[in-house]
Amino acid sequence: MTQTTTEIFDQICELMAPFNQKSIDIKTDTTFATDLELDSLSVMDMLAAIEDHFDITVPLNILPDLETVGQVAEAVKDILDE
């Protein structure tokens, strides 16, 4: 069964808990660098958690295109639908 982007987004929000140290309310346009103040290494660690949760490969190559949590949800959706 395919998942919707919203369902994927909700799961990503749960996975982000350990990385959301300021406990901000995560929306689709929440940014990693500015809003969550995550450095590139933390973003990579977060992607690893996402890879294991969805059992997918998220190539590091797409990292420069991922600025917001919503973009990650869409990227995961694309990978799941491949």
Add this chain to the structure above:
Amino acid sequence: MTVDLFEKFDSTLDEYNKLPEGELNPFTVSMDSVISPTEAIINGRKTILAGTNNYMGMTYNAECLQAAEDALKNFGTGTTGSRVLNGTYNGHKKLEETLKDFYEAKHAIVFSTGYQANLGVIATIAGPKDYVVIDADSHASIYDGCAMGNATVVRFAHNDPENLEKRLARIRKKDPDAGILVVIEGVYSMLGDQAPIKELATAAKNHNAYVLVDEAHSIGVFGKTGRGVAQEQGVENLVDFTVGTFSKSVGTVGGYCVSNHPKFEALRLVCRPYVFTASLPPSVVASANKALELIKDSNLRVKLLENSMKLNKGLANAGFNMGTTGESPIAAIIIDDKDTAVAYWQNMMLEGVYVNLAVPPATPNGLNLMRCSLSAAHSFEQIDYMLERFIKVGKDLGVLS
């Protein structure tokens, strides 16, 4: 309105500008003169060098100096050319023969730096349809090799064979025929921990992946004849490509890759960081060649690891929060916050001990470290002096109670 291309560096500069100018700035150290592999004059002060990765003390070895001087006189100051044009001298070919002999390998290619060796090999052999799977704590040169190439890049949790296995299985499920290169380091430079090469390489082999091991911090230091961690662990048969540097144990500059792959020499034609740069100066090549010969039969690694264990044990006994165990040539204490780490570094300099201030993103897990790299050339007296100063500064700053 034109965008200032440098605006993106504002936050970095703001952070940097908080540091004092002059001798207390950890990023502008300049050696007035160098006395030996373990001592220099910095800011007019005699200083013990405890963070220069000069593991074997080869920079002032008499035979290496003589070989470099002879080459300088006979072949000049530089080659002014690429290896594939006018930049290959007999010395470069001899050095590659020495490397083949050192590693008992069929092929060896010398690069102008260790950074370029990783950059060139990784970016070239993993193409658009291939995968590179790297340890999360990899050196910048490995990340940059991935960024320069066209392969799909996947990262696995540091030194975790199960995590690697899981990622390789996912790749294979999707792409049964893709070429895969797994990249690991023999010793990780910040905390000195060794890769479990057998377990990681076995996971790779189970999925028909190639294995590249970067022995930059382990050549000379580990293994019966100094080849590195793969030799130490008895698993060289599982390694397809060994990368390393001449800028640490070998005491000069340059990089290399050795392999038994039958088509390995093709890299000389297609590897851009090999082709489009000038080759190493003859004097550098000559001293690297001599140092490799010396390292092979040397017992300096025993003295080096003795030195490291002495400093590590001394620091641990004094009550420091240690990042290292003494089983590698690295000794690192963990400092809670960056400001204290900077102050610690400054105080150590004033006490005449040069160590490395290592802070994120160069360090794993966001750690702030006072990092030392020991040398076989350090005397026990010098290590006692380092220890004494570490303890004094620790008490002054309240790091030690």
